[in-house]
Amino acid sequence: MVAIRIAGVTKRFGTHVAVNNLSLSVPEGAVYGFIGPNGSGKTTTLRMILNILVPDQGEIEVLGRKDLRAAKDEIGYLPEERSLYKKMKVRQALRYFGALKGMRRRDLDPRIDAWLERFDLVKWADKKIETLSKGMSQKVQFIATVVAEPRLVILDEPFSGLDPVNADVLREAVLELHRKGSTVVFSTHDMEMAEKLCDVIFMIFRGNKVLDAPLDAIQKQYGEDTIRLRLGAGAPAIEGLPGVRGVRDYGNYKEVRYAGDPQALLQLLATRASVQHFEIARPSLHDIFVRIAGPEAAEVKRV
């Protein structure tokens, strides 16, 4: 079954085309990564799925329903910017957001208790949200998103600003939702997290779909032209060597795009410096993203 079906959707704001003839199919139970540069049409797409915005053209079906208003109760949405009523108490806010999803108090309360327990927030249940730390309010916002056990969860940058411990707690919660059968749409700029979590990556650039495939397939598509290497101190620059098209310095290692025989490059480097690490790798999602949307990006190639 398909959780989200988008068919030929276009959305314009005045003369600006925010989303251009987009078609997408998110299978139920998948963790689908939405990536794309700022202003590329990601949030507009999410808002159309949530029926906050209406497409100018095309059709959207969510959880088998064409009437998206009817699907709202089965969608949990965590927006990028944390948004809670500061004057509300934690439990009160969770009850409110749960009730907006059509849940009754008696069904909500045990779930709220369980989530608060899990996130170590029990003692904050009757405190006002304005008294919480950023991490705590982020966890409360996450609970508000999932407390009604939605079939489709849309998370926009859920881990931004979280320390590693809290990020792990939240990531485990997302994976548990996935294991229980929820479809997770995960919008992020954190390519590493997208690589780790997502079954399928969808990338939108200037309103057009430019990627929509499992990570493995995308990496295959972009070839094995990436070499990770670490050279000893005092090594001369490798930019300008024959076949080297781009060098990205990550400090501990360099990532090089190389057209040619990697063995030839290794031999060449060995004559110039001490080679401490040499790895033929697939391009990272980060690298693919930059190739598509970076300053040197060519024309948009729709898929």
Next chain:
Amino acid sequence: MSKIWTVAVAEYVLAVKTKAFVISVILMPIMMGGMIALKPLLENNRDISDQKIAVVDRSGAELVASLAAAAEKRNAEAIREKSSGEQIHPRYLVETPDAAALAGKSDPEIQLALADRVRNGELHAYLWIEQGVLEASPTAKASFHARSTSGDLRQWLGAQLTENVQRKRFEGEELDALKKKLAPVAIVPQELAVRTEEGTIQVGVVDTKGMQTGVGVGLGMLLFMLIMSGAPRQLNCVVEEKMNRVSEVLLGSVPPFDLMMGKLISSVGVSLTLGVLYVAGGYGVLNHFDLGALLDPQLFIWFTLYTIAGVFLFGSLFTAIGAACSDLNDAQSLITPVMLVVMLPMFVWPQVIEEPNSSFAMIASLVPFATPMLMVTRQAIPPGPLNAWEPYVGLGLCVAMAIFCVFAAGRIFRVGLLSHGQAPKLTQLVKWVFKS
């Protein structure tokens, strides 16, 4: 519908838990109860210690003795409550300065000595009667000196001094007879004569129109206050939700129109809660003074209907502005034209109160934005609007306008809530209403 109620209940609970609301509610019984309770309380705690007054008379009319006699008479007859005999006013003790003590001293020196006695608490005040008072010399006067020159004592002394000087001036003549001849004619407001159901003609009923006008003005003011306390709060709330990005989460769960309706219903709830408390408090006060009949129950029903229509009407406008703006500063420029409309009834209120059944008052009270405040005022002032249809038509037009405003605000709300950046101009808002 259930989501509208969920929003309405949550917003209502949030609103009634604010300090502003709690203060409004607490203030009401304090104000109403205070009027009843404070009066005897203040009377019971009045300072009734003796007040000694030195009187220096330079008029040559020997007024001190008559003032002292008047004070004694007052102390004997007018300082106790008649039923209980309890003293409720201070005794006035008039003192004539010792002639020996005054001898050889200039007037400024005497005044300084008396002033010192006032300062050290020996005297409450002193009265200096100048020469020429008896002859009604234009520059002659009596001066009163005390640490506080306000209060009953100065007034009492003034009245007694005038009385005694007048008697001296008319010595040998029939002052009382003359006063009788000069007595003014009182004009007492009374109701128009009516034939009762028993067939008798009823005249001489004391006119309470003045008090009923007061009730009308009070209800109109209360209505204005209820609307003005609810609508701007709604604007702040929407702007805050927008700034905190709560609106985006809410829109993910609730359609924009339902969200706005929930907010408006919560506003109506808050306004009616306050309105009922205040009207009930007002009725309690009126009833305490045996004036409960001034507040007609039917008038209260109209008041409730106007409050509901008014909150929807103005609340929707303020909510739409809140949705269109990204912060409160932006909202200021858009609020101005709406505030002018809100203030409209205040500008014409005096004329409406003066002539509640003039053509002007009738037309003004049929303008939907002014109907709630003006019509309820006109209905409270007897005999009420001349045509029975006027309140119905007024309310009908007001409801129709409220429905239009809610519809238009819904359009602005839907578009505005997601728009960030520069505030739209009025023309753009109109475009949102008709083109979105």
